[in-house]
Amino acid sequence: MSSALSYAPYAVAFWLFVVGGFGITRSRNLIHCVLCLNVVQSSTYVLLLSIGFHLKAGAPIYSASNPPGSLAVDPILHALTLTDIVVGATVTALLLALAIQIYRRRGTIDPQHLRPMSE
Numbered sequence: 001m002s003s004a005l006s007y008a009p010y011a012v013a014f015w016l017f018v019v020g021g022f023g024i025t026r027s028r029n030l031i032h033c034v035l036c037l038n039v040v041q042s043s044t045y046v047l048l049l050s051i052g053f054h055l056k057a058g059a060p061i062y063s064a065s066n067p068p069g070s071l072a073v074d075p076i077l078h079a080l081t082l083t084d085i086v087v088g089a090t091v092t093a094l095l096l097a098l099a100i101q102i103y104r105r106r107g108t109i110d111p112q113h114l115r116p117m118s119e
Helices: 008-026 030-052 075-106
Strands: none
Touching: 008 030, 030 075
């Protein structure tokens, strides 16, 4: 396996993070900000899965065909990825509910047109 290929998942994770971060900074819509935040969070999925991946590793279930001590994929990183997905879905639902409430109370979802709440 070439060394350039081994860095590909990290480059994809970095690219997703940069694109999502750029979308958040340039967005003029709260819904678009939430979607860009999901893109940023998807970079963490790619990063966690690429850290735990080994080319010739099997499942971490040891049996006669896969004896203890053989190369196995790290299940902790997969569990962290699943937890990250659940937390991401919860945060997305919360942020979208807040965006709906902001639109109902203020009449806009453009962050630049929102006035401070103290007025």
